[in-house]
Amino acid sequence: MQFRKGRPKILRLISEEPKFNIFKPVGIPKNELESVVLTLEELESLRLVDYVGQSHEDAADSMGISRRVFWNILKSARKKVSDALINGKMIDIGGGYYQIRKCNEQECQGMPCRFGLSNCFKNKNKDNEL
Incomplete structure (x- = not known):
């Protein structure tokens, strides 16, 4: 069994699961493409x-992580997306170490949702009013 050195990894907060989990070039079957996760x-x-x-x-704060960790995650994401776009690879979205952020009335305090959540307390109330 391997033990991790350093501080324990904390869950990253995300707004919601994505609606789609695969993006790929049109006209090429999935099994013929390289992919990035x-x-x-x-x-x-x-x-x-x-x-x-x-x-x-602000984004690091929204995800509940340090700016340094956020920067490393963003840098990795941009590299993977660039690789997929330039080299015609499939992007497979999934996995990670995360927790879904829940928005509540106290967090919003009458302001636009600072997390941009579709599952925000206020957004749900607005939908009910219409």
């Missing part, structure tokens, strides 16, 4: 910084 925390780091537009500091 993008973990859910890597996908979350891309979502927070590149899609939602959070700073690295």
Whole structure:
């Protein structure tokens, strides 16, 4: 049995499981493609910084990790996505060391959801009002 050196790894907080778990070039069967595995925390780091537009500091806070760890996750994610796009590889999304973040009324405090969650308390209430 191998023991991990250093501090224990903490769960990374993500907003939700992705709707899709595979992206691939059109017209080529899956079994003929090389693939890269993008973990859910890597996908979350891309979502927070590149899609939602959070700073690295805010994104790290949203995921419950240090800026250094966040940067390493984001760097890995960008390298994998670049490799897949440039070399025509399939992106297989799954795995990782994560926990789904739950938003509640106290976290939101009447402000737009800072995590950009679709399962946010306020977003659910807005849907019910319409």
